[in-house]
Amino acid sequence: MIDSEQLKQHMVKAVEEIHATNPMAGSITNTVTIDFVANAQLAVGGSAAMVYLPDEGEALVAGGGAIYLNMGTLFPIYEQTIPRAAKAAHDAGKPWVLDPVGLGIGSLRTQLVNELKQYKPAIVRGNASEIIALAGLWGLEGEAADLSRVRGVDTTDTVDAARDAAVALARYTGGAVVVSGEVDLITDGMTVAKSHGGSPLMSKITGCGCSQGGVLAVYACAADPFTAAVCGTAVYNVAGTRAAAVADAPASFKVAFIDELYRATAQDIASNQLDLEEA
Amino acid sequence: MIDSEQLKQHMVKAVEEIHATNPMAGSITNTVTIDFVANAQLAVGGSAAMVYLPDEGEALVAGGGAIYLNMGTLFPIYEQTIPRAAKAAHDAGKPWVLDPVGLGIGSLRTQLVNELKQYKPAIVRGNASEIIALAGLWGLEGEAADLSRVRGVDTTDTVDAARDAAVALARYTGGAVVVSGEVDLITDGMTVAKSHGGSPLMSKITGCGCSQGGVLAVYACAADPFTAAVCGTAVYNVAGTRAAAVADAPASFKVAFIDELYRATAQDIASNQLDLEEA
Amino acid sequence: MIDSEQLKQHMVKAVEEIHATNPMAGSITNTVTIDFVANAQLAVGGSAAMVYLPDEGEALVAGGGAIYLNMGTLFPIYEQTIPRAAKAAHDAGKPWVLDPVGLGIGSLRTQLVNELKQYKPAIVRGNASEIIALAGLWGLEGEAADLSRVRGVDTTDTVDAARDAAVALARYTGGAVVVSGEVDLITDGMTVAKSHGGSPLMSKITGCGCSQGGVLAVYACAADPFTAAVCGTAVYNVAGTRAAAVADAPASFKVAFIDELYRATAQDIASNQLDLEEA
Numbered sequence: 001m002i003d004s005e006q007l008k009q010h011m012v013k014a015v016e017e018i019h020a021t022n023p024m025a026g027s028i029t030n031t032v033t034i035d036f037v038a039n040a041q042l043a044v045g046g047s048a049a050m051v052y053l054p055d056e057g058e059a060l061v062a063g064g065g066a067i068y069l070n071m072g073t074l075f076p077i078y079e080q081t082i083p084r085a086a087k088a089a090h091d092a093g094k095p096w097v098l099d100p101v102g103l104g105i106g107s108l109r110t111q112l113v114n115e116l117k118q119y120k121p122a123i124v125r126g127n128a129s130e131i132i133a134l135a136g137l138w139g140l141e142g143e144a145a146d147l148s149r150v151r152g153v154d155t156t157d158t159v160d161a162a163r164d165a166a167v168a169l170a171r172y173t174g175g176a177v178v179v180s181g182e183v184d185l186i187t188d189g190m191t192v193a194k195s196h197g198g199s200p201l202m203s204k205i206t207g208c209g210c211s212q213g214g215v216l217a218v219y220a221c222a223a224d225p226f227t228a229a230v231c232g233t234a235v236y237n238v239a240g241t242r243a244a245a246v247a248d249a250p251a252s253f254k255v256a257f258i259d260e261l262y263r264a265t266a267q268d269i270a271s272n273q274l275d276l277e278e279a
Numbered sequence: 280m281i282d283s284e285q286l287k288q289h290m291v292k293a294v295e296e297i298h299a300t301n302p303m304a305g306s307i308t309n310t311v312t313i314d315f316v317a318n319a320q321l322a323v324g325g326s327a328a329m330v331y332l333p334d335e336g337e338a339l340v341a342g343g344g345a346i347y348l349n350m351g352t353l354f355p356i357y358e359q360t361i362p363r364a365a366k367a368a369h370d371a372g373k374p375w376v377l378d379p380v381g382l383g384i385g386s387l388r389t390q391l392v393n394e395l396k397q398y399k400p401a402i403v404r405g406n407a408s409e410i411i412a413l414a415g416l417w418g419l420e421g422e423a424a425d426l427s428r429v430r431g432v433d434t435t436d437t438v439d440a441a442r443d444a445a446v447a448l449a450r451y452t453g454g455a456v457v458v459s460g461e462v463d464l465i466t467d468g469m470t471v472a473k474s475h476g477g478s479p480l481m482s483k484i485t486g487c488g489c490s491q492g493g494v495l496a497v498y499a500c501a502a503d504p505f506t507a508a509v510c511g512t513a514v515y516n517v518a519g520t521r522a523a524a525v526a527d528a529p530a531s532f533k534v535a536f537i538d539e540l541y542r543a544t545a546q547d548i549a550s551n552q553l554d555l556e557e558a
Numbered sequence: 559m560i561d562s563e564q565l566k567q568h569m570v571k572a573v574e575e576i577h578a579t580n581p582m583a584g585s586i587t588n589t590v591t592i593d594f595v596a597n598a599q600l601a602v603g604g605s606a607a608m609v610y611l612p613d614e615g616e617a618l619v620a621g622g623g624a625i626y627l628n629m630g631t632l633f634p635i636y637e638q639t640i641p642r643a644a645k646a647a648h649d650a651g652k653p654w655v656l657d658p659v660g661l662g663i664g665s666l667r668t669q670l671v672n673e674l675k676q677y678k679p680a681i682v683r684g685n686a687s688e689i690i691a692l693a694g695l696w697g698l699e700g701e702a703a704d705l706s707r708v709r710g711v712d713t714t715d716t717v718d719a720a721r722d723a724a725v726a727l728a729r730y731t732g733g734a735v736v737v738s739g740e741v742d743l744i745t746d747g748m749t750v751a752k753s754h755g756g757s758p759l760m761s762k763i764t765g766c767g768c769s770q771g772g773v774l775a776v777y778a779c780a781a782d783p784f785t786a787a788v789c790g791t792a793v794y795n796v797a798g799t800r801a802a803a804v805a806d807a808p809a810s811f812k813v814a815f816i817d818e819l820y821r822a823t824a825q826d827i828a829s830n831q832l833d834l835e836e837a
Contacts, residue, residue: 031310031589032317032329038590038764043808048764049660050590052631056664063663073331076356077634102328105342106335204541206317206327249538250322259807262762310589311596311608352610355635381607384621385614483820485596485606528817529601 001191001278002226008270011231014223015266018045023221026060027214028052028085030072030101033207036254037068040211043261044235046218052077057085061094065221066122068214070099074108082112086119095122095175095220095228099213103133113137122175122225123232125213128157131179135165140172159185163192167279176229178216180209184233187279188226195230196273197237199244201253208257212236215261234272238264280470280557281505287549290510293502294545297324302500305339306493307331307364309351309380312486315533316347319490322540323514325497331356336364340373344500345401347493349378353387361391365398374401374454374499374507378492382412392416401454401504402511404492407436410458414444419451438464442471446558455508457495459488463512466558467505474509475552476516478523480532487536491515494540513551517543559749559836560784566828569789572781573824576603581779584618585772586610586643588630588659591765594812595626598769601819602793604776610635615643619652623779624680626772628657632666640670644677653680653733653778653786657771661691671695680733680783681790683771686720689737693723698730717743721750725837734787736774738767742791745837746784753788754831755795757802759811766815770794773819792830796822 024047029037038048049060052075061067067089069082089096098121100113117138126134135141141164159181166177170189179185186193202208212232219228239260247253303326308316317327328339331354340346346368348361368375377400379392396417405413414420420443438460445456449468458464465472481487491511498507518539526532582605587595596606607618610633619625625647627640647654656679658671675696684692693699699722717739724735728747737743744751760766770790777786797818805811 030329032313032327034590035314035593035764039808039812042762042764048590049663050588050631051660051663052633053664053666056632056660056667059663073329074335075331075354075633102330102335105328105330105338106332108332109335204321206314206321249541250318251534251537251541254318255534255809255813258809262807262809309608311592311606314593352608353614354610354633381609381614384607384609384617385611387611388614483600485593485600528820529597530813530816530820533597534813 001276004276007227007230010223010227011234011270012266014219014227014231015269017222018218021222022047023218024049024064025066025068025214025217025221026051026064027068027070027217028057028081029068029070029210029214032072033210036207036211037214039258040261041214041218043258044215044218046221048214052081054080054084057081058088061085061088061092066095066097066217068097068217070101070210070213071109071112072101072210078112079108083115086116090119095225097121097123097125097213097217097220099125099210100130100134101126101210103130110137120173120175122220123178123216123229124169124173125178125180125209125216127180127209128159128162131162131169131177132157132165135169138172141165141168159183167192175225178229178233180212184237186226186229186233190279191226192277192279193230194275195233195237198240199253201244201250202240204250205254208236230274231269234269234274235261235264238268238272280555283555286506286509289502289506290513290549291545293498293506293510294548296501297497300501301326302497303328303343304345304347304493304496304500305330305343306347306349306496307336307360308347308349308489308493311351312489315486315490316493318537319540320493320497322537323494323497325500327493331360333359333363336360337367340364340367340371345374345376345496347376347496349380349489349492350388350391351380351489357391358387362394365395369398374504376400376402376404376492376496376499378404378489379409379413380405380489382409389416399452399454401499402457402495402508403448403452404457404459404488404495406459406488407438407441410441410448410456411436411444414448417451420444420447438462446471454504457508457512459491463516465505465508465512469558470505471556471558472509473554474512474516477519478532480523480529481519483529484533487515509553510548513548513553514540514543517547517551559834562834565785565788568781568785569792569828570824572777572785572789573827575780576776579780580605581776582607582622583624583626583772583775583779584609584622585626585628585775586615586639587626587628587768587772590630591768594765594769595772597816598819599772599776601816602773602776604779606772610639612638612642615639616646619643619646619650624653624655624775626655626775628659628768628771629667629670630659630768636670637666641673644674648677653783655679655681655683655771655775655778657683657768658688658692659684659768661688668695678731678733680778681736681774681787682727682731683736683738683767683774685738685767686715686717689720689727689735690715690723693727696730699723699726717741725750733783736787736791738770742795744784744787744791748837749784750835750837751788752833753791753795756798757811759802759808760798762808763812766794788832789827792827792832793819793822796826796830
């Protein structure tokens, strides 16, 4: 299990490298929040590009430091695009981030997630219900096909209820898992970190989860999956806390939130409350 | 014809129930304003989910309280997705909301709208030209195929000119129709309500109409179509009036507008000026 | 080469006509920034409509004053939609604007751009690397297929390095070319104009380039390509400069930027610093 001071040093180093190099993390992501994903990636110091076609996804993998695959709004062509992008990243040894949003809606989503198992995402991010459903679907923990708990894009489970699923997922992938909630949980299968902060207004705007996935991919360009996952979670909690101090309604909160993603320094991110325990 | 005090009571009850239960109204909607639709639905107290594939649309119908079908930017797959979602809602006895935006652009839009007639939307929302064109296309009022009056996504007719078309549509569907304009008209075929307020800046941002359709679907989860239509129109007029009091340019107006959707109470919505007359 | 005072008069006339007539410029554009494109078009006084299907693109050409084709996020159907829209504009003698964003990512983009050459866009807008790559691809200047310099959606070249490519493109099309950068370059093949202003924050939000393409299409409804290109570039520099005076972080900057697009008068736009030289 990593030591708290050592982790902070890794975090500062990762954030500073992102600010210095502006790495490109491509995305295949949903149309609802695609603008938020790109703007959040730019705000934290990365660079963004989004595509839909299979060979274009492979080109983004080749040209970038990581790729983000978000299952929010599937198009028919995704039957090819999503697995080919994941395979390209896997074969190139580049990190990719999975957001299994809406797992349980329709058949293609389940089919794709099953196909993606072999390519082992460096980071998985989801709400508690999605993480529990994914671990079940991949046969790692819990019921094999318990998709009924996922209600649209909302969670019906608590973060603590998803702890075992998250740890099992991380041990399988060898990467990190982020469970978003009031207190966020991040694990690499050995350490469980809990990141505090944020605001209830984050659930009153669409795309905090999706855009965090894109930010995780940016950090994954410059750090190991666990450090990237902790950084990408901490910066969201820092920005959420600060935005809530100046805005009390969702649209002005969103503007303030992205501004604070941009303003957050490496020290701000590394100093945000993070509790570590053994997995 | 409903009594004014009774309608206000229905409105207060509907809005309070939405605030208490956060019902999910799924959408198949255009990519231009999809983020605005979702954020408006969240702001008024609902929950949002957007998809493109046929079985996913059916899943949203099954998992939500209502569904919103907006024809803004058609994809080829919509030839299946849109009718199957409407049929699923019809068969399940769940309300669905139709926004026939851009009627007259291309052939698929007309084909789909013709196919949707049989599934009788609980609420139709459009500008005057779209409502007149829809009533004509469905053979309910006016010329059968007078689509020339729809100029892109803008209206060339006044709200009053669409009164007969709106009443005919509502009598056919057994639901409600909203005609958006300077003064909005809402009818269930028996009563015609006119809702006042809003701001000219609402036409200087994209998506006020589209996002209102999503909000109407949220209210339809908790109220009969006419009450839902009146609530969803009134909350837009309340928020538009208030936003125009603090912002004089479109982007800051949009931020203020969504904030005011969030702040509007059941009393605010029920107290907004509404004139009732017989259809 | 045009005289500076004469150009200013053309600019004032164009902007005032847009404000008076609100012409519709349709778009086939990417999903990342589609909302920004529409809102920017509305803010400068135009009207917007976006579609994906081939006959719908043709309908927008028929119904509008110009059309904007942005290659950001290609869908499979674009293999038909994009060339048919360009051909329809060409055949109707209406101006169309090309943004070859992401040239070099995947094969369809290159195929489409090659096909578009014959339809001669009235205005091309891109960053320096995209303009150099396009001139090379069309065999007008530089290496025939030097796409490696395009890194995702970012530029690796300076505006000055793209001068010859821009002039060659403009001479081929008979229209205008805009190269976006710290100082923007606009040419019609005879005159080279340099437009000053803007802010580094414009590169910290997604879509300044894309939305400028939509605005160029609006101006092209009311002016010759060079005047339209100069107006659409100047209004972005005016709004960028003013927004940076009131906002120091990207999301609040974006709000202020769109507000300033709306506030900019014909005089503001025509008075922005513009240096003219022979091509």
